[in-house]
Amino acid sequence: MSANRVRVVVTGLGATTPVGGDVTSTWTALLAGQSGVETLTTDWIDTVPVKFAGTAAVDPTEVLPAPEARRLDRSEQLALVAAREAWQDAGAPEVAPERLGVVVSSGIGGISTTLSAYDTYRQRGWNRLSPFTVPMLMPNGPAAWIGIDLGAQAGVHATVSACASGAEAIGHAMDMIRSGRADVVVAGGTEAAIHGLNMAAFAAARAMSKRNEDPQGASRPWDRGRDGFVLGEGAGIVVLESEEYARARGARIYAYAAGVGFSADAHHITQPEPEGRGIIMAMTQALNDADVSGLDVKHLNAHATSTPAGDVVEVQAVAKAIGTHPLVTSTKSMTGHLLGGAGGIESVFTIKALQDRIVPATINIDDLDDGIEVDLVHGSNRALPDGDIAAVNNSFGFGGHNATVVFKSA
């Protein structure tokens, strides 16, 4: 990498998740091994085979003013809550609007709005629809509302790639800063997809756990008894800045957002490629981009969603691309899988791990599967070494999208 390339730093974190309504409460819950997954009691629950999910710990409508919340899809509400936290955490930089960007995405968009608006339209007619129906259902809505809220004019983007969306957003935000198009970019992912249709459709894809008798034990990455992912909702947002801009304003710097790697499997629309070639490519590119070696990487927050097919392929690819030494965890064991929100919250967790030098243990591993050589953190949290280290977040999505982001200690 060229020595004079713009370096990107992380200066603000925001999250609202199934285990906490902000970063501090979420991180505390993860370090305590708490699951945010619960049995659902909604009116459609009898129509689907999966009866549980990770609902946001703090309802965004309790945080946002009512006139604002009613114009937002839940995925937009969650994104705005996390973005405002991240922005305040960064010290609300007084950046020129034309130098401020947003890259925030969800995997599915305003699906609950789409479905409820369809019911309204069919049952009561077009003129009973809210005039805000379109901005509530469009997948760029979360990015757009954050852009309006913060006055961002340098470009507002939504990078839709299913469950890789949040990590891909952060990668594109890094590139916006490195290419000189912005000084500050607010980036991450959001999702609010706990709806009967989504639960039914993912169940139809045979992708979800049906461990209805034990919801908190259902998300069990790498455990031999895993039977699918657990749906969660929430948002994770980071504030990224060029190092020069952040240092000039005296910002607190959490970490470097040092490298990103993208690839596509070009293999199957939902199944992982069994040799992990695409994800090895993403990780290798990200390490090269960050100018770090595999040995520098001490921690990896895995995509590992608790599906039979994906979890082991990923860590075997980690062993090949990075090595067996990083402390690997899946925080999805506690939060469930936030789809497009996953890369957002898990980047926040990766950065917190670097900052606090601790890796939260994956819960629910009672009987470790075969073929796993990496150093999985389970049973109890593990400490990270002092000094200059790197940590990695992986996110993969239906469609074969792979995104790897590398963070380095500041």
Place this chain on the structure above:
Amino acid sequence: MAATEQDILESVSKIINEITGIPASEVTPEKSFVDDLDIDSLSMVEIAVAAQDEFGVEIPDDQLKNLKTVKDVLNFIQN
């Protein structure tokens, strides 16, 4: 018994408060939606949809644009 103008005003004020956050006490008959209450055209559509649900009175778009003040809405609903 028909609703009095005061009842209708209270309901309209409540709708406007829910949609815009403007305190119901500030929604008085002489107020202009645009000049006094800073309510934009899409918010007016939201108010019209809510009023339709509340009073069963449909407000067509070509009539909606003629409703400039709170009093205009009260008259439309009553008539």
